[in-house]
Amino acid sequence: MFLNLEMEVKTESKVKMSTFSKLKRRRKLIISYTILSFLSLPLFLMYVWLFFSSISTDMIAGIIPTNITFENWRFLWENVEIGSKQLPSIWKATWNTFVLASGLTVMEGIISVMAGYALSRMEFPGRHFLLRSIILLHAFPSVALLIAVFYVLDTLGLIDTLWGVMLVKAALQIPMSTYIIKGFFDDVPWDVEWSALIDGCNRINAWYQVVIPLVKPGIAAISIFSFLAGWSEFLLLYAFIFDEKNVTLATYLQKIIGDFQMVDYGLLTAAGLFYMLPVIFFFIFTQKSLMQMNMGGSKHV
Structure with missing residues (x-):
């Protein structure tokens, strides 16, 4: 009881x-x-x-x-005229922006994944120094390098091209992306890779078939950041792009502002919303991958 x-x-x-x-x-x-x-x-x-x-x-x-x-949205079906100046097609600007963002994503993703794996798994001279200085490399503001980069692109014949801007932006972004993806590789146990090597895989096959699938959240995270960085880029485009056939949405908005005494704010807000909508939808569909982001071996939610 x-x-x-x-x-x-x-x-x-x-x-x-x-x-x-x-x-x-x-x-x-x-x-x-x-x-x-x-x-x-x-x-x-x-x-x-x-x-x-x-x-x-x-x-x-x-x-x-x-x-x-809906007059403010007229840029969707015609080339807008501001004063005596006619703006380029918004669809051409959208395509150029997509090409820049996608190219940057592919380039940065491939290089960062290979570099992150090397820094995580391999021992070579200067590795520790590179790990310490990798964030410092990312900290350099692009505006401080504009003159030097201009001469480099001009020498290579890449001035006034989207490829030139893409290369410069990738060079500025890769250090941080490499640091992020290295954290994901650090979380993959050595035993998993050794098991693949014992089963007959060479180092490349073990990396591609066993390790890469385990770091897909990290690849997704750096790809998302790369795409958003390319989509929102303005400074490098404004400094190195002169031909209107290479205009992007960021520089399209700058052209709408043009002469500050003749700004059509209705048109500017409509074009600004058009510029933001793809990014908003892109973030909604990819936020789960961002929530799994991993940096330097410690998770950040």
Whole structure:
């Protein structure tokens, strides 16, 4: 009898503790989401304002849209004229932006994966020095190298080409991507690779068939960052691209601004939204891979 009573008391105590822990966890979640929602609200309202501004000719108090129109989106079906200047096709700019971002993603991904594996698995002279200085290489601002890079691209005949900008951007991005992917390789046990070698694989086959599948989240992460960096690039394009056939969406927006006394803000907001939408959708579909990002052997969620 006393034993049954004691068991009932313990069971009731466990239920109360479980309920209390659930309530405590739920309260923390509510507080966290409330704070995040409050901090994100200004950003959300700015996107809403951009949308309203892009479909109206006037805004009451700068907030409430009036005279709904799609005239600001005319760049989708015709070449826009600002003053005496005609802007290039938005679809040509979109294609160039996609080519730049995709090319940068492929180039940076291939080089970073090979370099990250070498730094993680192989011993060679200067390896430790390279590991210490790799972040320093990434820290160099591109604006400080513009003149030197201009002379290099001009000598190679790559000035005013998307390939030239792609090479420069990749060179600036690869150190950080290599550091990130190295962390993923560090998390792959040596035993897995040794097992493949014992089973008859050579070093390349073991790397490609066994190790690479295990670091796919890392490859996805650096690919996403590379694509976004290429899509949003402006400075290098503005400095090294002169021909309008190589215009991208970033420089297209700069051309809309042009003379600050003649800015069509409705057109600018519509083009800005058009520029952002692919990135927003791209992030929505790839955020799971970003949440698995790994740097230097320690996970960052």
